[in-house]
Amino acid sequence: MPSAAELPANFADEARFLxxxxxxxxxxxxxxxxxxxxxxxxxxxxxxxxxxxxxxVDLQGDDLTNEFA
Incomplete structure (x- = not known):
């Protein structure tokens, strides 16, 4: 496992995003x-x-139909 000094500079930002x-x-x-x-x-x-x-976006059923109407 890499030490903190070896981690990329944006590692913490990437971890928060993920x-x-x-x-x-x-x-x-x-x-x-x-x-x-x-x-x-x-x-x-x-x-x-x-x-x-x-x-x-999580449209299903009637929501999906209405969106494309």
């Missing part, structure tokens, strides 16, 4: 809280999460 993404993905925190957790605004977090492959 934690925020996972909690958001599980529905345990909102996108706004997730953004604050990793030092981003809500929209910035949603864009970054989407780029990371995390679905940021």
């Amino acid at each position: 934690l925020a993404v996972k909690l958001f993905e599980q529905g345990r925190i909102s996108s706004g809280k997730a953004g604050r957790l990793c030092g981003m605004g809500r929209v910035e977090f949603l864009l970054a999460a989407s780029r990371s492959g995390v679905p940021v």
Whole structure:
């Protein structure tokens, strides 16, 4: 295991982002809280999460039909 001196400078930021993404993905925190957790605004977090492959919209059934109507 690398020592703290060997870790990348942005390791703590990356770890906070990954934690925020996972909690958001599980529905345990909102996108706004997730953004604050990793030092981003809500929209910035949603864009970054989407780029990371995390679905940021969960529409099902009637909600999905209404969205495309």
